[in-house]
Amino acid sequence: MGDTRAPRHMRADAQRNRARLLAAASAAFARAGVETSLDDIARDADVGSGTLYRHFSTREALVEAVLDDRYKALAAEAAKLQAEHSPQEALMAWLKLFVNHLMTYRGLAASVTTALHNETSPLHSACHVMRAAAYELVATAQRNGAVRDDIDASTILHLAASVAWASEQAPADRAGVEQMLAVFMDGLLCNSRVSRAVD
Template sequence: MPEALRADARHNHDQLLAAARAAFAEHGTEASLRDIARRAGVGIGTLYRHFPTREALLQALMRARFDALGQRASGLLAEPSPREALLTWLEEVAAGSATYRGLPESVMTALRDEGSELHASCAAMREAGARLLERAQAEEAVRADVTIEELLALAAGTAWAGEQSPGRPEMARRLLRLAMTGLAG
């Protein structure tokens, strides 16, 4: 019986994360927690047992996102074109960045705290992205003076610009591709 309980708890946890991801994408970081619980098919008490605060839920989502982006960057290292691999990864970074606009200060503090799990996950994602950048620079597909921090800021900026063009969903992707032309080695 305990195995069934653990499996059920894991299922609820995963459902809550999926529902939160969708709700935050639609309504921003202030989406209703009751709506998230409803979407996940659980009660609000179950949500709070898994994530005692909105910040805990946001941190779990961000950690999962950073981990996925880190894994994606590592997988893209095998792609034949270093430039396209880097660009693909940056497009995925930009696509996810809009979801986390307006993060509470407590989440931003955890992101800056070198001892937090969230900071460690972000650092690992940046390191994986840096390997993509270094590979592209070694092939002279990207200028040698470009840093991963600059590219992440560029991805966030193009995501923001894309949001300002509601009739053009491809705007962020196009802006990243234009910027990559200027970053060529």
């Protein structure tokens, strides 16, 4: 679940309402995807819709709050992988984690893809630490000669999101997801079959 911490100046009852909304939203997103009804989330949290909008003015703001700790964890995992593995292995392992994260809730891949383009989006801001970590992984792998330097980190994140989106169309086909991931990651490598075929 996302970050349940509330601003220190918030009253105790408001903090409880915020925590209930985040818990209800996390459950609703898992059940029905990120496009689920906000009114239903408010009802599940046993608060009014007005209370929901006072805490989270938009759907994206609510999604951002639910996912805040996940993005921080992805950034931390990037640093850990970079310290323990080769640049290529670190990037490949992290991309798998990122795709799995995007598959947590139906519709999340599309929401994140949109947010990556929109700097005014709350979700864009929430992704900042995670994006910076991903960009560093890509840059290190490119400097090391492991990953093609004709593709930038932003494009790589969008391609990863595309794999996650495609997986939503056949959620039971885990083997298909793994195959898409393998083809995607193989295409990033300097020594990949795809690169050799193009050259």
